[in-house]
Amino acid sequence: MMPNEFGQLFKITSFGESHGKAMGVVIQGCPSGLEVDESIINNYLQRRRPGSLPWVSSRNEPENFEILSGVFEGKTLGTPIAVTVYNTNQKSKDYDYIKGNPRVGHADDTWKNKFSHTDHRGGGRSSGRETLSRVIGGAFAEMLVKQFSSNTKIISKISKLGPLINTTDEAYPIGTEELLTTAKENGESYGGHFSLTISNPVKNLGQPVFKKLKSELTSAMMSIGAVVGIEFEDSFVNVLKKGTEFHDSATSKKYSGIRGGISTGEDINLTIAMKPTSSIKNTAKQGRHDPCILIRALPVVESMAYLVLADQILWSRLDNI
Numbered sequence: 001m002m003p004n005e006f007g008q009l010f011k012i013t014s015f016g017e018s019h020g021k022a023m024g025v026v027i028q029g030c031p032s033g034l035e036v037d038e039s040i041i042n043n044y045l046q047r048r049r050p051g052s053l054p055w056v057s058s059r060n061e062p063e064n065f066e067i068l069s070g071v072f073e074g075k076t077l078g079t080p081i082a083v084t085v086y087n088t089n090q091k092s093k094d095y096d097y098i099k100g101n102p103r104v105g106h107a108d109d110t111w112k113n114k115f116s117h118t119d120h121r122g123g124g125r126s127s128g129r130e131t132l133s134r135v136i137g138g139a140f141a142e143m144l145v146k147q148f149s150s151n152t153k154i155i156s157k158i159s160k161l162g163p164l165i166n167t168t169d170e171a172y173p174i175g176t177e178e179l180l181t182t183a184k185e186n187g188e189s190y191g192g193h194f195s196l197t198i199s200n201p202v203k204n205l206g207q208p209v210f211k212k213l214k215s216e217l218t219s220a221m222m223s224i225g226a227v228v229g230i231e232f233e234d235s236f237v238n239v240l241k242k243g244t245e246f247h248d249s250a251t252s253k254k255y256s257g258i259r260g261g262i263s264t265g266e267d268i269n270l271t272i273a274m275k276p277t278s279s280i281k282n283t284a285k286q287g288r289h290d291p292c293i294l295i296r297a298l299p300v301v302e303s304m305a306y307l308v309l310a311d312q313i314l315w316s317r318l319d320n321i
Helices: 038-048 092-099 108-115 121-126 128-148 176-186 213-222 281-286 294-316
Strands: 011-016 022-028 065-069 081-086 153-161 192-199 227-232 268-274
Touching (some): 011 128, 038 128, 038 294, 128 294, 153 176, 153 294, 192 294, 213 227, 268 294
Antiparallel strands (some): 022 081, 153 192, 192 268
16 A cells, blocks of 8 residues: 555545645545435535634635546446545745744654655645545545445544533534634644544454454544544553453443454444644744644544445455355
């Protein structure tokens, strides 16, 4: 698998730079005949896009997508699906200073050291804008998952944001707007935790050795920029319990719906940790940066989970005659 690809049977290839002409995705392995609901794609993009709220990045782009191939008369053809979004609101001159002065906490210097010749504008490929490719792929993955299992759904929210704790079912904690508005004014940033639930997952997903469902989900989430940790259920606390307490039932939530690397059909619960935005102080005040990445990353974590499920559903169809 090449480094800009994700998945084995249901595979996406992400392409484009933050300030280049366009960004997009090529999806391979999607079976023919899948009905395409463009409103799902649009919903993911609108939730992820900058400029959608006054207390996120002020880079304001409509993110209108164009399906170039692989779909005809509203259904997939079984051939590669190419979707692109043209960049329309770049301010590349704002990044001239970082060409020779890498930003603290960013990947400017590591990418330069690795590839020698890089596009520094907006962070190039290391920019969070790359995630629009993931959410488009995730939208198609969701359509495929729902085709096989209409009851399966993914629910996510920000459970912790800096000092705030989300005690509701809303997407983010009460007080988020006030906290991030002040942070944006002061050049401050915050990180936090996502709670993600895969409700009613298909049984028997995952392989017992190298493609365990938990390792695939972990790899997917850790591939998202700024994600620094993953926990299934309350595993760091539960593993300290005695075995007679931990293994109290074959359907114990402590297994988080995965045993032997394979899904049991029970809900799968993850906590995902994301660090504070790297752009702080004067850099944040002068640019168009998010004081907290978590707000726009919610559809990204959902998309990565759906991509894993879609890939594993196709794999499971090869496990038995």
